[in-house]
Amino acid sequence: MSEIKSLFEPQSICVIGASDKKNKIGYKIMENIKSGGYLGKVYPINPNLEEILGYKVYKNISDINEIDEIDIAVIAVPEPLVLNALKTCPSKKIKYVLVITSGFSEIGKNKEEKDLVDFAHQHNIRILGPNIFGHFVNKSNINASFASSNIPKGNVALISQSGALGSALIGETGEENIGLSAIVPLGNKCDIDESDLIEYLQNDDSTKVILIYMEGVKNGEKLIPLLKETTMKKPVIIIKSGRSKKGAQAAASHTGSLSGSDEIFQSIMNQTGVHRPENVVQALQWAKFLANTPMPKGENTLIITNGGGVGVMAADACEKYGVQLYDNYRSLEEAFAPYVPEFGSVKNPIDVTGSVGIEGYEKCIEAAVKHPDIHAILCLGCEHALFQEEALKSTIEKVHNLYGHIKPIQYVFYGGKSVKSAARYLKSKGIPMYFDVYDAISCLGELFRTYRHQQIRHTFESDDSVGIEINYPAISDILRGVQNDHRQFLLANESRGLMEAAGISMPKSFVAKTVDEAIHYFKKIGTTVVMKIVSKDIVHKSDAGGVRLNIENEQELMNAWEVIMLNARKYSPQAVIRGIEICEQINLDTEAIIGGRRDSNYGPMLMFGSGGIYVEILKDVAFRSNTFSKAEIHNMLKETKLYPLLLGVRGMGPKDIDSIIDVILRVALILKHFKQISDIEINPLVIYEKNSGVKAVDARILIK
Ligand code: COA
Numbered sequence: 001m002s003e004i005k006s007l008f009e010p011q012s013i014c015v016i017g018a019s020d021k022k023n024k025i026g027y028k029i030m031e032n033i034k035s036g037g038y039l040g041k042v043y044p045i046n047p048n049l050e051e052i053l054g055y056k057v058y059k060n061i062s063d064i065n066e067i068d069e070i071d072i073a074v075i076a077v078p079e080p081l082v083l084n085a086l087k088t089c090p091s092k093k094i095k096y097v098l099v100i101t102s103g104f105s106e107i108g109k110n111k112e113e114k115d116l117v118d119f120a121h122q123h124n125i126r127i128l129g130p131n132i133f134g135h136f137v138n139k140s141n142i143n144a145s146f147a148s149s150n151i152p153k154g155n156v157a158l159i160s161q162s163g164a165l166g167s168a169l170i171g172e173t174g175e176e177n178i179g180l181s182a183i184v185p186l187g188n189k190c191d192i193d194e195s196d197l198i199e200y201l202q203n204d205d206s207t208k209v210i211l212i213y214m215e216g217v218k219n220g221e222k223l224i225p226l227l228k229e230t231t232m233k234k235p236v237i238i239i240k241s242g243r244s245k246k247g248a249q250a251a252a253s254h255t256g257s258l259s260g261s262d263e264i265f266q267s268i269m270n271q272t273g274v275h276r277p278e279n280v281v282q283a284l285q286w287a288k289f290l291a292n293t294p295m296p297k298g299e300n301t302l303i304i305t306n307g308g309g310v311g312v313m314a315a316d317a318c319e320k321y322g323v324q325l326y327d328n329y330r331s332l333e334e335a336f337a338p339y340v341p342e343f344g345s346v347k348n349p350i351d352v353t354g355s356v357g358i359e360g361y362e363k364c365i366e367a368a369v370k371h372p373d374i375h376a377i378l379c380l381g382c383e384h385a386l387f388q389e390e391a392l393k394s395t396i397e398k399v400h401n402l403y404g405h406i407k408p409i410q411y412v413f414y415g416g417k418s419v420k421s422a423a424r425y426l427k428s429k430g431i432p433m434y435f436d437v438y439d440a441i442s443c444l445g446e447l448f449r450t451y452r453h454q455q456i457r458h459t460f461e462s463d464d465s466v467g468i469e470i471n472y473p474a475i476s477d478i479l480r481g482v483q484n485d486h487r488q489f490l491l492a493n494e495s496r497g498l499m500e501a502a503g504i505s506m507p508k509s510f511v512a513k514t515v516d517e518a519i520h521y522f523k524k525i526g527t528t529v530v531m532k533i534v535s536k537d538i539v540h541k542s543d544a545g546g547v548r549l550n551i552e553n554e555q556e557l558m559n560a561w562e563v564i565m566l567n568a569r570k571y572s573p574q575a576v577i578r579g580i581e582i583c584e585q586i587n588l589d590t591e592a593i594i595g596g597r598r599d600s601n602y603g604p605m606l607m608f609g610s611g612g613i614y615v616e617i618l619k620d621v622a623f624r625s626n627t628f629s630k631a632e633i634h635n636m637l638k639e640t641k642l643y644p645l646l647l648g649v650r651g652m653g654p655k656d657i658d659s660i661i662d663v664i665l666r667v668a669l670i671l672k673h674f675k676q677i678s679d680i681e682i683n684p685l686v687i688y689e690k691n692s693g694v695k696a697v698d699a700r701i702l703i704k
Contacts, residue, residue, distance in 0.1 A: 004200045007096045007128065007192075008137050008182065010071035011040045013144060014061060014092070016085045017076035017100075018044030020052045025100060026076045028146035029134055030055070036136075036143035041067060062091040069093040074134060074144050079103035082130070083115055090123040098144065099130035105188045106131055113190050120191065132187035133163050138180065139206045147183070154179010155208040155291045157201045159194055161186045161215050165280075169213070172280065177428060178288045181207040186214075195222045202230040209291040210236045211283060217265065220602035224625045227272035232457055235290040235450050237275040239283045240265060264602055267623035270639065271460075271632065273453035275446050282442065289432055289443035293408045296451055298375040300326035301444065303349035304364045305380040306356060310414065311349030314380055314437045321445025325349075326374050335371050339363040354384045358395045369403045376408040376444060380437060383415025392422040400431045408432075408447060410440045460635070465628040465665050472673060474501035479676060482703060490701040499699050502666045504682070506696045507584040514579075515561045519554055521582040528552050528585040531560050533568050537575035544571035549585065557582075586695055590645055590655055591684035593621070594696075596667040598678045598704075604671045606633070606664055610642045611684040626668050633661050633668075646687065655687045659694040676703045 013033070019026035026046075033042055034053050042055050043064050049057040058064050061073070070092040075085050082101050089097060097120065104113040113130065120127050128135065134145025138153045147167050152174045160166030166185045173180055181204070184197050194212055201207050210230065217223060230236055240262075269276045275290075277283040301323050305311040318325055325348045326332070336346045339360060345351040352360045361379055368377045396411060403409060410432045413419050426433040434440040478494050478501070490498065499506050508525045511534050512518035522529055533546030541547050545567030548560040564580055593615050595607035602625060609621030622639035624632060637643050637660065648654040667680055679702040686695045 003095075004196055006071040007126075007135075007184075008200055008204070009140050010096075010142065012043070012067060012070045013038070013040060013072040013074065013142070014043035014045055014058075014064070014070050014094075015074045015076065015144075016045045016061070016088070017074075018046050018049075018052050018057065020049055025146045027052070029074060029076060029100070029144060032134075032143040032145055032147075032149050035149050037141040038143070039141060041070075043067075043070065061088045061094075064092060067092065072096045072098065072144070074098045074100060076100040079109070079112065083112070083119065086116055086119055086125075089125055094125055096126050096128060098128045098132060098134055099187075100132060100134060100146070101129075102131045104130045105190065113188060117190050126196075127191040128184070129187035130190065131163065132185040133167055135185070136180070136183040138182060139204075145183070148174075150174075151183065152177070152179045153181075155181050155206060156287050157182040157184075157204070157207040157210050158212075159184050159186065159197050159201075159210065160213040161189065161194075162213060163187060165213055169211075169280070169284075172284060176284045176288060177430060178284060178291070189218060193218050195219060195226050198223075198226050198230055198236070202226075202233050208234055209287050210234065211287045212236065212238045214238060214240050216261075217601060220268070220599070224268060224272060224602065227268075227274055228457070228461075231273035231450070232454055235275060235286075235446070236273075237277060237283055237286055237290070238269065239277060239280060261601075263621065264599065264605060264623050267636070267639070268602065268625060270622075270635070271624055271627075273450065273457065275449065285434075285439055285443055286446050289410075290447060290450065292430060293432065293447060294405055295454075296375040296408055296447065298373070299324045299448055299451065300374050301376040301378060302326050302332075302368050302371075302374045303378045303380060304352065304361060304368070305349045306352050306354055306360075306384070307380070307382040308345075308349075308351055310380045310382060310412075310437060311351060314349065314378060314412075314441065317438045317441040320438075321441050323376075323441055323445050323448060328373065331371070331373065335367045336364060339367065349380075354382075358388075358391050362395055362399055365399050365403060365409065369406055369409075374407075376447075377410070378437075378440060378444065379409065379411045381411075381413040381415075381419075383413070383419045389418035389422045392419065393425050396422075396426050396431060396433070397429060400426075404431070408444065410434065410444060412437050412440050456631075460627070460629045460632040462631070463628045464630040465669055468503070468662075468665055468669060470503060470666060470669055470673075471501035475670065475674065479674060479703060483676070488703055490703070495699040495701050498670075498701060499682075499696055502670055504663050504666055504696050504699075505693065506699065507586050509581055509583040511579045511581050515558055518557060518561055518580060518582050522551070522554065522557050525582065525584050529557070530583045530585045531557070531564060532581045532583065533564055534578040534581050535568065535572075535575045536578075537572055538568060538577075544568055546571075551585075586686055586697055588686060589689075590642070590687045592642060592660065592687055593681070593683040594660075594664055594667055594685050595621075595682075596626075596671045596677075596680040598671065598675075604668075606636065606668055606671075608633075608636050608660070608664060609640050615683060626671055628665060628668055630661050630665070633664050636664075637661070654690045656690050656692055656694055658690075660685070660687060663694060663696070678702050678704050 017026040018030050030052050044052045044055050044057045046057050047059045073089050073094045133147045136143045163185050201210050303314050333346045336350050344353040368374045412434045423433050510521040529551045531548045538544045551557050591612040593611035597605050599605045604626035606624045610618045620641045622636045624636045646655040681700045682696040684697050
């Protein structure tokens with residue numbers, strides 16, 4: 001398949017369905033190619049025309065004699081003609097085809113779309129679309145689209161699955177003063193998907209931020225490693241709609257039914273370090289800030305304000321968005337006391353008070369930029385008599401030009417007409433000026449998220465499974481037995497055997513046929529046991545008086561044996577009794593669920609959350625794409641509401657988190673080695689105090 005570079009940096013392009021009629025899409029595309037200043041070769045194709053906008057027109061691609069190979073063909077003819085138009089492309093070894101035409105799978109014409117893909121792949125052609133408005137790449141001066149001719153140029157690349165939203169975003173970015181490095185719509189995504197585009201954009205120097213709108217993920221397994229790689233180089237922001245639970249409905253396990261597509265998607269965003277905004281406005285604010293702000297060298301933020309109220313509001317917002325305030329008070333005093341009146345404050349927020357004009361901020365910003373332990377600066381101001389519109393504009397512009405490239409600096413000014421007018425002017429100059437602290441700090445929080453992710457990502461890639469012993473041959477034997485039996489699930493004793501071979505501790509349990517055997521097993525278990533009647537004829541064991549708890553010594557065991565046998569015979573005289581199960585009694589403590597699942601889209605996934613019988617009501621779970629990193633697994637644990645309980649609350653000591661992570665690593669290894677396993681679910685996993693281990697009380701295993 002052709003290198004994706006040709007799509008972004010084509011040397012030549014032909015437009016099949018080019019037109020000279022101004023109301024036609026085939027004309028608009030030609031006009032945009034021309035006005036965009038594209039310097040490569042342009043070949044309009046139309047059987048009835050001689051010339052369009054000064055370009056010579058060809059009746060057919062094969063008539064173009066001056067060239068043997070063309071990088072891109074744009075097809076803008078009605079749907080019934082598209083396949084034939086595509087069939088002319090191999091004559092000039094076209095690498096990429098942009099199918100503008102609508103009327104394919106989006107209206108149910110799946111076969112027509114598949115025919116395009118089949119033909120294209122037979123001829124080494126890749127298809128973008130169909131159902132797209134064309135694409136724009138700033139550095140190649142190419143606007144092969146019928147979108148706006150006036151696309152703001154800059155460093156944000158936009159990938160959009162929705163044409164209409166993509167087109168609207170071009171307008172929105174213009175309004176917000178965000179420049180674009182590329183716009184590539186995906187349309188019906190019949191061939192090229194976001195992964196193909198990210199592969200190019202991650203190494204494109206002219207793109208600082210990748211902004212994606214997506215409705216669905218087609219090949220999640222391919223996307224995950226790519227996103228991990230890309231976010232180490234530049235921020236990726238994904239707006240994703242469709243938070244529906246579809247796909248989870250037919251699931252055969254808790255893990256399946258809890259893994260509604262959006263929960264998995266959100267966990268993957270967390271794991272890969274992608275930014276996921278709530279809405280388009282937030283997405284654009286983040287994109288603009290992340291694309292134009294230097295990366296901080298640490299996480300200490302300083303707030304400079306002239307009003308206590310906004311300072312407190314900002315401190316609240318910092319807490320909400322995970323922004324850390326610098327709190328070395330001695331150092332703050334030393335650095336800022338000279339610029340703050342006696343009745344002000346040199347604690348963070350620095351309060352310069354209303355007695356200081358905008359010039360007072362200048363000194364503080366300068367001191368903060370020089371301070372080695374302050375990494376980001378937030379300037380807040382409330383309008384007062386000393387604030388002059390012109391001074392506000394010129395001072396902030398000057399200060400920002402001097403220092404804005406050294407450390408992240410943001411500005412929020414509240415006030416009336418003149419403050420708003422100054423703020424709008426500064427915003428138009430690309431200065432990070434906001435009308436509310438929450439907007440500013442939400443952007444700053446995302447910047448620190450990227451910083452943090454890039455600092456510690458490597459720890460999430462480590463392989464901590466080395467040295468973990470698992471009896472793989474024993475597991476293979478069990479699975480072979482299940483497959484020979486044509487079953488898709490493991491019986492209780494098989495699941496127990498698999499857990500044992502995997503080194504995951506389950507309560508010990510044996511079936512005794514005689515009281516002597518029972519005593520032998522009791523000694524072997526070595527702790528309090530439960531006794532249960534074993535008979536296929538007695539389903540409701542408790543009703544039959546066939547269960548005894550808290551057996552702590554041999555005498556109690558012998559008494560219980562007699563009582564259970566007596567009760568069982570009385571309850572069902574005909575029942576065939578196999579014996580009595582002697583089972584280690586589990587003291588219930590904190591209960592978790594651990595899942596391992598082969599997702600049809602995202603591949604092997606791990607799950608952790610609150611367990612027990614209420615899992616589906618609590619819905620307190622987090623996911624990870626299969627990983628062998630303890631740090632990454634620990635992060636998954638932290639995403640659940642159960643986590644604070646694991647740390648210890650209300651006088652209870654901390655729980656054995658290391659043992660939970662160990663069990664999850666073992667599940668991850670089983671998923672990796674045994675591709676035939678589709679689901680592993682341990683529920684409940686009882687978690688004891690730190691260093692006291694965990695017990696898998698029940699395990700369900702499904703195979704394909
Ligand atoms: N090779 C080259 N040119 C051909 C051709 C061929 N095999 N067959 C026809 N043409 C020419 C036509 O003669 C016409 O040129 P003309 O204006 O000089 O007569 C031109 O191609 C376009 O064909 P036409 O039949 O006029 O179609 P159209 O312009 O009305 O519509 C589409 C074509 C692709 C725009 C339309 O089918 C469509 O899909 N529109 C929706 C596009 C869209 O919204 N995409 C998604 C955006 S998010």
